[in-house]
Amino acid sequence: xxxTMTRGIRTLALAGALAAMxxxxxxxxxxxxxxxxxxxxxxxxxxxxxxxxxxVGRAWFEAVPHKLGARDCIALRARARTNxxxxxxxxxxxxxxSIVDAETFLPIRYHQRLHEGDKKRDELVLxxxxxxxxxxxxxxxxxxxxxxxxxxxxxxxxxxxAMRKTGLDVDETAHFRVLVDDKLYDLECTALERDxxxxxxxxxxxxxxxxxxxxxxxxxxxxxxxxxxxxxxARRLCTRMTALLPFADLKAVLDKVEGPGDDRWVHDERD
Numbered sequence: 568x569x570x571t572m573t574r575g576i577r578t579l580a581l582a583g584a585l586a587a588m589x590x591x592x593x594x595x596x597x598x599x600x601x602x603x604x605x606x607x608x609x610x611x612x613x614x615x616x617x618x619x620x621x622x623v624g625r626a627w628f629e630a631v632p633h634k635l636g637a638r639d640c641i642a643l644r645a646r647a648r649t650n651x652x653x654x655x656x657x658x659x660x661x662x663x664x665s666i667v668d669a670e671t672f673l674p675i676r677y678h679q680r681l682h683e684g685d686k687k688r689d690e691l692v693l694x695x696x697x698x699x700x701x702x703x704x705x706x707x708x709x710x711x712x713x714x715x716x717x718x719x720x721x722x723x724x725x726x727x728x729a730m731r732k733t734g735l736d737v738d739e740t741a742h743f744r745v746l747v748d749d750k751l752y753d754l755e756c757t758a759l760e761r762d763x764x765x766x767x768x769x770x771x772x773x774x775x776x777x778x779x780x781x782x783x784x785x786x787x788x789x790x791x792x793x794x795x796x797x798x799x800x801a802r803r804l805c806t807r808m809t810a811l812l813p814f815a816d817l818k819a820v821l822d823k824v825e826g827p828g829d830d831r832w833v834h835d836e837r838d
Contacts, residue, residue, distance in 0.1 A: 779793055
């Protein structure tokens with residue numbers, strides 16, 4: 568059961584020259600205003616994680632400025648951790664970062680450090696969209712693989728932000744190519760219905776419920792279904808993520824929004 572929960576947390580909280588791609592971030596350097604983004608740089612989202620009714624941890628997502636030489640980029644970061652009680656049984660501390668080109672919003676470098684129980688993984692992916700290849704490396708064993716990709720291939724973290732760009736209306740379906748670990752998948756996302764979700768201090772929030780499905784394997788769960796709820800407003804925030812599993816449902820619920828902006832999300836206003 569615990570490995571299944573771990574896979575769920577990873578899902579809910581959920582990957583130029585090599586020297587340039589691994590350059591240190593210059594957080595705080597503003598991204599050029601010529602890039603028309605659909606979310607504010609500096610946004611930070613915090614989620615509560617539950618296994619059934621049991622709180623098991625928290626997850627954080629943030630987007631900050633990043634520079635690769637003179638190239639405007641965005642660092643998308645996510646972290647998921649079990650709380651102290653659950654960590655005594657099965658500790659999880661996963662960190663993921665994706666460096667994204669600010670103009671194309673395609674990933675350049677994806678790095679995941681995963682600590683789940685007694686297992687640890689440290690993997691790096693470099694994307695070369697011009698050449699149609701991704702270079703995956705296990706940084707612990709130094710195993711290397713070259714993966715053929717398409718023009719719009721993204722990692723999972725970049726995809727979660729890309730899905731917020733235009734949103735989906737009920738009965739609409741969008742298709743994506745996504746690289747998970749060292750495998751490429753076709754992902755189909757369908758908007759099922761309009762719904763509302765209770766989001767802590769924000770009250771009831773109108774949302775669109777979406778179901779993602781993968782071809783050629785399972786991205787999210789080996790068994791069960793996954794549903795995502797995105798706000799039906801300009802932000803298109805993911806307010807809830809639920810995995811329906813045989814033993815208990817795993818869910819992440821939005822708890823706090825921080826960063827720039829003057830809307831209800833930043834000022835904690837209820838309906």
